[in-house]
Amino acid sequence: MTELSKPEEDLQDPEALPQEALNEMVANLMKFLLFEYQAKEMGSEAEMLKKVLRDNQEHFSVVFSQASECLPLVCGVEVKEVDPREHIYIMVPTLGLTCDAMQRGGQGLPKAGLLVVVLSLILQNRDHGPEEDIWGALNKMGVYVGREHSIFGEPRELLTQVWVREGYLEYRQVPDSAPARYEFLWGPRAFAETSKEKFTEYLLRVNQRAFRSFSLPSAEDVREEVGGP
Template sequence: MADTPGSQSEDHGPSGQDEVPSTSHDHEDASSSLQDALQVKKNELAQFLLNRYFAREPTTKAELLNSVLRDYQDHFVVVLGQASEYLQLVFGLEVKEVDPSEYTYILVPTLGLTLNEMLRDEQRLPKAGLLVIVLCLIAVEVNSAPEEAIWGALSRIGVYPGSEHYIYGEPRELLTQVWVQEGYLEYRQVPDSNPACSEFLWGPRAYVETSKSEVLEYLDRVS
């Protein structure tokens, strides 16, 4: 592209071998551009499904194709799969097909968790993803997990006590107050600990809505 017209020698034009890398690079650029476009569509599809979740409305494959993937219909399965994984890992929501004949989908909290309090403020994002992570950490520790171990693990995904998170808000309040009051977690001082330290356990509501075997299966599936 840097050559000006007439700058190449008449006796030494580009050979067939010179054209191969260019063709290869063009193919790589096209593939990269497609992946970038599909990444954008994944985010748009996830946002569209979240909006329907807040509105408590189902959606259909036809609607997803027309509203989000109009020019990428051949990639529907891939984009839906990526969006589903993103929603599950970050927000703790699963894409569930409720009517195979009509290809109708809804979002439901993973592992059967209800978490109705998530919808009290529609401006805030679902937080079930963080609760699932905490339940997984406790399940791995068999019965209880030291508070220090919980915060150490959560720091790896940018969640720190006393620091506002853009999705989960202030996590210490969630773990030690909100989800304790909701019955998903127990937060207590370790008996006979000196110096005093605290630990997290599953709460009664967690045992009612899911099980440790289901949580461990989920962890194995997504890890």
Template structure:
């Protein structure tokens, strides 16, 4: 067999893992569409994509390409020298990504962003969401587009913030906002500050699952960098990513972060923490990844089969627990925590 053909072949499990990683990345990039839906009036709590320059009155809007959610904040320099400035504006307009142009032309985008803001505030207050209130937010002008606006806002809430919008009464239409995991302070980690971090946690659990239930720190950051999330660079939703992942999620026992035994120089790896095992499952994580990629969990057979086995073990453990509460610990196979990772120097 020619070398060029042979190099393209891989073991089925490896191929499925690659496909799975691609799906997760697509899903993570799908999170970026939410930033196009956050209107400029949303700051605070949302940041602008450009820095304020001396002498200017305000910062730019939060519109951008699908990857903009994960792109570090940058400042843009402009030339205001007559015709040269006009040429530059025409040139930048012609080179502007189609997705940005579409978002600016799409009249629903701003309404979606406004509705997302309303849903986040309602979730923070732990209240039910009434359809009549959402219709007021959308306004009569866009009432005929309400279902599409609601669909897009619901997608953003689930993918970015890990919050499901569930209908609880169809007669007097009302909805409950339910987090996929029970993080403190409605997923904001800090009381009264920040935005829910559950979406990123679900993504991380998915990557660990696809890496054989144990992912090296190198692989985790390799993936996050593709999402434009960098250690030491503050993210407008996730804050300082290294602290969030290696300290906050670890302290809350959603992730395990440990040194690889006998590694020299020391290397580190991530596993699911006990609270992740308790509050979610491999099937739920796989369903989350499948939904944001508009596919089904069975599209990744090996991961799906493992998730099914996990569901069966959980079902057996539930039965045993009802009969004998002490039997559950031996029925569910939860990884034994390794030695805690020593503090790592922060990256600038």
């Protein structure tokens, strides 16, 4: 992911802009970038300034930086600069995962962000993700079994049926467990589209971001901005 190469002093002091106003700008820019992603089009800095920031163009650097960091975490989409001279960007699936292209022709909000989280949890659990541990982690993100999520729908169906059918996950009973316990593993399509090495590098980047002190707009805020799935 590429950030604008502007001097540090150009980044606006967070104290100079209310957090609520900053979050709204970030959510609006994420909306614009997601539309470009779904339309398979590139986005330019000039377009973002004209269509999104408008009267707040002086805040572009910090808004773009935060939107670029939110997209992989919320929607599984990364922003890459393809023309540094003209500042033109393209949105690509995080870590090469194409699950969103397989669902409803790629329409609606991307769900790859959740898949990245689940695959990461499995990797961190020595390649075996106990079901109770996976759901425990997802509960902290506001994703619950049996509760419809604004982006992901019913998550149990997504994890144990949709992504298993598509080959991204394996869902199986833990051998010799009594009473029966279940676990998630990487599926063959996950291995075909990405690698554990790429995930390890990604996790290092995400952990570094954890030390950043900005507030992420929620997935629900972005959904409202985009207009729903």
